Amino acid sequence: MEDNVDVIMENVTTLLSFRDKHATRLGGILGGLTASVYGLWAVFVFPGFCKVPWRLRVPFLPSSKAQVQNVMKLLEDRKGRLVDLGSGDGRLVLAAASRGFQSTGYELNSILLAYAKTRRWWLGIPANLATFMKQDLWMADLSGFSNVTVFLAPGLVTRILEKKLKDELPDDARIIVCRFPFTHWPATCSEGSGLDQVWAYDIQTIKKQLPKSK
Ligand SMILES: C[S@@+](CC[C@H](N)C(=O)[O-])C[C@H]1O[C@@H](n2cnc3c(N)ncnc32)[C@H](O)[C@@H]1O
Structure with missing residues (x-):
């Protein structure tokens, strides 16, 4: 046993x-x-993002068709150069360029940059009308742009971006923000609803309405 x-x-x-x-x-x-x-x-x-702090890293998520159309509506009657901060596959830059805007896309992901340039070639849009640059948006000088499109992230990214835009953009600038509205700024107008909603902010109004610190 x-x-x-x-x-x-x-x-x-x-x-x-x-x-x-x-x-x-x-x-x-x-x-x-x-x-x-x-x-x-x-x-x-996140290729090319090694110098960007983790808290500010925003992954690629393309604008929907409705979102692009809403952005284009808020650009009607606007003039001047346009920049898309974090241009992804280039859809906003190419849509704006095909409406006559001299457009620039700042992006760190080389794969997306190559794709955007290929699409530009495929659509027959000249490179001087739609420029794609490997550029960290946080390091870029935005003073030459009158139109800015943004589809990034809520929270810290938005808060830091609000300050950068207010400090650098000319008085006639308009910022069009997708999905995540700015928390401290009053919007001039908005287009669409739900996930496709976009908001326009005019720098002149922001500077008049908000104290220096915001
Ligand atoms: C949500 S996607 C939006 C893409 C495009 N703007 C659109 O609406 O379809 C955000 C893009 O920003 C890019 N991005 C994030 N941080 C960046 C930075 N610091 N500098 C440049 N591009 C950045 C990402 O690689 C990604 O492609």
Whole structure:
């Protein structure tokens, strides 16, 4: 009887150590897989972002068709150069350029930049009307633009951007913001609804209505 218990205990111990070994190996494999998927994701979503602080990194999410149309409506009757901050696959820049705006896209993701340039070629839009630049939007000088389009993120990104725009843009500038409205600024007008809603902010109004600090 005692012998049987010993044999059973031995078998259980062997089974448990076998399971432990495999559980550790499985954990290692899963960890490795997660790291590889994250690495791949980071390569495609955040290439070129190493100098941008984590809190300000915004991933690529393209504007919907309705969103692009809403932005174009708020650009009607506007003049001057346009910049899209974080131009992604270039859809806003190309839509604005095809309406006659001299447009620039600032983007850090080289894959998206290459795609945008290919689409520009495919649509037959001259490079001097739609320019795509590998440029960190936080480091860019925005003083030469009268029209700015923004589809980034809520929270900190918006708060820091509000200050940069107010400090750098000329008085006649209009900023059109997609999906995440500015929290401290009164909008001049808005177009669309739900996820496709966009808001226009005129710098002249902002400077008149808000104290210097905001
Ligand atoms: C939500 S997507 C919007 C893309 C495009 N504007 C549109 O409406 O379809 C934000 C884009 O901003 C880019 N981006 C984020 N941070 C940036 C930075 N610091 N400098 C330049 N581009 C940036 C991302 O790579 C991404 O393509």
